[in-house]
Amino acid sequence: MDPAINLRPYASPEQVDPLVRRMLARNPSPFTFTGTQSYIVGSRAEVAVIDPGPDEPEHIAALIDAIGDARVVAICCTHTHRDHSPAAAPLAALTGAPVIGCAPLTLADDGPRSDAAFDPAYRPDRVLTDGETISGDEWTLIAVATPGHTSNHLCFALPESGVLFTGDHVMGWSTSVVSPPDGDMTAYMASLQKLYERDDRVYFPAHGPAVDKPRQLVRGMIGHRRQRERQILRQIGEGRTRIGQMVPQMYKGVDERLWPAAGRSVHAHLIDLAQRGLVAQCGEDWSLAA
Template structure:
């Protein structure tokens, strides 16, 4: 994977008057240039969104960005290990509460974009859909968006119309939906929910800001529906295993990503199975018999 040159790792970038971004030094084929932590607020207190990996240099960079302000909330969109592990050490150093998604720990049964779940995440307050956290000149509202993970939240900055989308919507790549926790039906429903909103801009945890959110969400929903049609076309020729389907469906991608692609294919198949369209016999998947 070729990354953009001269990445500003550890430096605060001002995205808009209330939003600064700090890039962690954890680039990979799954995290792109790395995890982007956002500092929200320019007054006496701020919120820190997706503090990222428990890397001392990154935590120091967050604190340098915060400066003399008080951290009113350490907020996590979800608990994959490239998003939330810095929350605990940041709380230890500042006394700030961890507020955001619910804890979630599962065994890892396949390739993921983030090396499984953060076992250290212990929130002081879990936000339900629509609940808000407010500080000096800013208000953040939780928007429940399960799918990538069952505990995923997007976080809306009420004052500016920005939405921090975590891994739910990213401009550089689609999200990996990895069962058993990743759920394609829930993911599509969450995309449909965002389509109904009027957010001005998206700030994802990886990759550039999304300045045309409605257009991107429409395209992502169309992409997933196209993948579903690909799955069904694969099965029209007879029963198939997922490892046999992936190279045919994902032509041209790095073979190191086949495992992650297979998880998304599995998510589509489980969704289709729930709807009665496909069935499985052990590792073989097939079209369901007509009722």
């Protein structure tokens, strides 16, 4: 991990690529690391903003200042967690730019996926599907559908630089939480494999430092998730049949504030394992499949 990331100033653009500037929002937490990183992509004439971040006046003002006289072609959101998309509407009002990117997340119930983590006010002008593009002066953004962390998650590729903006699908400091019922481990693993088969030069995530060996990291992430599967099967075999019993054993040394989120990922793994016929559920208890 880049030790300098903790020294980076808030509300100040960093030139991280000839076509990319990064802006850190002042919203650090156990779930966001040092904060959400917004990206201004393009030339001084035309730009796009990726993951405008939380609706914080300081951050929005800093983005406007960094954009300067450039025309904002699009405001792009990778997904609709509240640390990513709420600034889209005020930024659109100030610049006149359309909000283009992930689909709004329509929640069918009041379960875990409708908690405060989601932005119910997100209203895109255009929803991108896999492979669709946005273009400006000598740059192009290509949507790469990566469901799993959320069902509406997109990454954005910048082919002119070999950059992939990975949102929360691949982060530079931690693995993503996959929280059912919207989060889907089967989809998440398929999306990781999809990225592994690409040839991007560098990842710019929404949290944490840039990833300069992307395929190596993704291969490790896939291996880590397979290791979690084996841990879960071992926990069940040893008689820990409930998620609350598994998490303290599986996440020793991890900040206990993150255990509820870890439990959601364990649940996602269990659903995936059940779909593959490896475990079965009875109420809150899980067992190895006969």
